[in-house]
Amino acid sequence: MTSLLSLRGVLRAYRGDAAPFALEVPAFDLAEGEVLALAGPSGSGKSTLLMMLALAAPPDAAERFDFAGQDIARHWKMGRGDALADLRARRIGVVPQTGGLLPFLTVEANIGLTQRIAGRTDADRVRLLAEELGIAAQLRKRPAELSVGQRQRAAIARALAHRPALVLADEPTASVHPELADAVLALLKRECAAAGAALLVATHDPARAERLGYPVLACRTHAPGADGIARSVFERLPEIAEAA
Amino acid sequence: MILRLALADLRHERVLFLCSALGCAAVLAPLIVLFGLRQGVVAGLRAELLEDPRAREIVSVVNRTLEPEVLARIAADPRVAFMVPRTRALSATIVLENPSRPGGGLRVELLPTGQGDPLLPGLSVIDMDELVVSATALQRLGLNVGDPVLASVARSQGGVREVLTLPMRVGGVAPLTAATRDAAFATLPVLVLTEDFLDGSAATDARPDASLPPRPFAGFRLHAARLDDVPALDRELRLSGIEVASRAEAVAGLLRLDRNLALLFLAIAGAGGAGYLVSLGVGLWAQVERKRRDLALLSLLGLRRRGLLMMPLLQAAAVALAGAMLAFAIAASVATVLNRAFAGTVTGDRPVCLLTAQMGVAAAGVTLAGALVAAMLAGMRAAAVPPAEGLAEG
Numbered sequence: 001m002t003s004l005l006s007l008r009g010v011l012r013a014y015r016g017d018a019a020p021f022a023l024e025v026p027a028f029d030l031a032e033g034e035v036l037a038l039a040g041p042s043g044s045g046k047s048t049l050l051m052m053l054a055l056a057a058p059p060d061a062a063e064r065f066d067f068a069g070q071d072i073a074r075h076w077k078m079g080r081g082d083a084l085a086d087l088r089a090r091r092i093g094v095v096p097q098t099g100g101l102l103p104f105l106t107v108e109a110n111i112g113l114t115q116r117i118a119g120r121t122d123a124d125r126v127r128l129l130a131e132e133l134g135i136a137a138q139l140r141k142r143p144a145e146l147s148v149g150q151r152q153r154a155a156i157a158r159a160l161a162h163r164p165a166l167v168l169a170d171e172p173t174a175s176v177h178p179e180l181a182d183a184v185l186a187l188l189k190r191e192c193a194a195a196g197a198a199l200l201v202a203t204h205d206p207a208r209a210e211r212l213g214y215p216v217l218a219c220r221t222h223a224p225g226a227d228g229i230a231r232s233v234f235e236r237l238p239e240i241a242e243a244a
Numbered sequence: 245m246i247l248r249l250a251l252a253d254l255r256h257e258r259v260l261f262l263c264s265a266l267g268c269a270a271v272l273a274p275l276i277v278l279f280g281l282r283q284g285v286v287a288g289l290r291a292e293l294l295e296d297p298r299a300r301e302i303v304s305v306v307n308r309t310l311e312p313e314v315l316a317r318i319a320a321d322p323r324v325a326f327m328v329p330r331t332r333a334l335s336a337t338i339v340l341e342n343p344s345r346p347g348g349g350l351r352v353e354l355l356p357t358g359q360g361d362p363l364l365p366g367l368s369v370i371d372m373d374e375l376v377v378s379a380t381a382l383q384r385l386g387l388n389v390g391d392p393v394l395a396s397v398a399r400s401q402g403g404v405r406e407v408l409t410l411p412m413r414v415g416g417v418a419p420l421t422a423a424t425r426d427a428a429f430a431t432l433p434v435l436v437l438t439e440d441f442l443d444g445s446a447a448t449d450a451r452p453d454a455s456l457p458p459r460p461f462a463g464f465r466l467h468a469a470r471l472d473d474v475p476a477l478d479r480e481l482r483l484s485g486i487e488v489a490s491r492a493e494a495v496a497g498l499l500r501l502d503r504n505l506a507l508l509f510l511a512i513a514g515a516g517g518a519g520y521l522v523s524l525g526v527g528l529w530a531q532v533e534r535k536r537r538d539l540a541l542l543s544l545l546g547l548r549r550r551g552l553l554m555m556p557l558l559q560a561a562a563v564a565l566a567g568a569m570l571a572f573a574i575a576a577s578v579a580t581v582l583n584r585a586f587a588g589t590v591t592g593d594r595p596v597c598l599l600t601a602q603m604g605v606a607a608a609g610v611t612l613a614g615a616l617v618a619a620m621l622a623g624m625r626a627a628a629v630p631p632a633e634g635l636a637e638g
Contacts, residue, residue, distance in 0.1 A: 057631075068585055081548075092546075094634075100635075
């Protein structure tokens with residue numbers, strides 16, 4: 001399989017829940033169409049890693065950071081904000097924790113938003129996704145009129161509407177009922193597989209992810225050393241990736 | 245797409261949008277009314293002056309010997325629309341007589357005229373054998389336009405009374421604004437012949453000569469091209485030693501009023517407008533802070549910085565345009581009330597508060613420009629929202 005994401009020696013410092021943390025990614029690869037759950041306790045840097053992978057936050061240091069054949073580390077270094085925005089628009093779909101729908105747009109417009117930003121308007125795909133995710137009847141409504149589960153499904157549809165290469169979901173089950181959590185994870189996996197998109201899900205519930213067929217990459221955490229900085233390491237060696 | 249998003253957001257928060265537009269209108273409407281009052285009062289007074297052709301008239305009042313070069317220089321001044329020399333006042337009277345009523349002569353003032361004389365609108369071209377006669381004189385003589393008329397002037401030379409009689413024709417009726425007394429307007433050669441005859445240098449059978457050689461004149465009558473030129477021309481002529489009479493004082497007063505009202509308007513508009521723009525800017529800034537999550541999400545979804553920058557700018561533009569339209573509607577209602585209340589008092593039949601479509605467009609344009617400037621900082625703030633916040637707070 002072709003590598004969609006390839007990171008080597010990536011570092012990013014951030015402030016965790018209690019103490020300063022340093023996120024380290026010695027090696028991380030993700031192939032096209034691959035599915036993976038990132039697991040770790042709260043504050044372990046899962047969201048920070050997703051932000052970097054979503055090209056929304058720069059690494060402090062990176063030996064290599066390639067995405068879809070482009071040198072992301074160089075884009076950040078050269079301040080190519082528009083190039084990064086274009087990559088986010090065309091190649092990446094995101095599912096934030098609570099959906100992140102815009103309250104002033106209808107559900108249909110929210111789903112179609114990624115298409116419009118990417119310049120790939122396709123009303124039929126919006127309707128098809130809505131039907132598959134069981135929210136076709138909600139298309140004319142505003143997000144405030146939807147239940148939490150419906151909002152998450154609308155966010156999944158939005159993340160897939162513009163046919164991205166990679167879908168990133170940050171704790172998509174954190175605010176939903178446990179029964180709904182299984183449904184959300186299963187829907188994400190099924191729709192990404194149907195769309196041929198790779199899927200990365202950050203979760204604090206690796207058991208649920210495993211049960212639903214997600215390979216899980218757990219982070220290793222290290223207590224603060226002499227410098228007072230705790231470390232969180234996400235490592236996925238190529239052979240492991242290939243095995244997965 | 246950005247426009248659709250910006251407008252959808254405004255539609256979603258229509259109460260806030262309406263409040264912002266009302267805030268804009270609350271500042272703008274009184275300014276438009278004030279500007280309309282300034283326009284109405286000044287335009288009314290100006291029109292009153294403009295309607296009277298004598299408002300732009302400057303006449304030399306003391307008989308002098310003005311050389312042809314001096315007169316040519318005055319006539320060539322771009323601020324002078326019309327100038328005609330005049331002969332001495334004592335030689336500028338003539339007796340008119342209706343040929344069908346012999347013996348019923350009437351002494352009238354003889355005034356020079358020429359092509360494009362503002363005192364005789366529509367009668368600009370008159371021949372040397374024509375006279376434009378005041379309505380009162382025509383009535384007394386029992387004459388109508390086109391009738392023949394005899395113009396005569398008498399002198400006493402060596403104890404003998406001699407009379408120069410010119411057979412002429414009534415070329416038109418002088419309007420009341422041109423001559424309130426009995427008067428007749430004639431071309432300059434007629435006046436020159438009269439003066440020369442009285443001086444004894446022309447015979448009784450002489451006739452007006454169109455090819456007058458350059459000669460000095462006792463004075464002149466001129467009309468400024470614009471009302472605003474009258475005070476300066478009046479002043480300059482006096483400074484060059486030519487005593488003149490004009491309505492320079494009234495015109496200068498109007499111009500002063502115009503300037504003072506403009507200054508007053510600028511002061512009030514400046515203070516009110518600046519206050520409003522600051523409040524709009526702060527409001528938009530606060531809105532960007534409030535919408536930070538949405539903006540971050542749009543950035544995360546791949547909207548470029550330029551698009552994010554445009555959101556507050558477009559929203560500010562919508563508020564400004566809605567506010568300006570609302571303000572103009574309010575101002576138009578107030579103007580209607582004011583114009584009814586002051587009808588026939590301050591500016592005659594003209595509206596005291598004058599609002600035009602151009603003023604509406606200008607008000608909208610100025611408000612739009614101000615709003616965009618005020619929104620620029622908010623836009624830059626929006627463009628700087630990091631996309632990571634869209635994921636972190638989504």
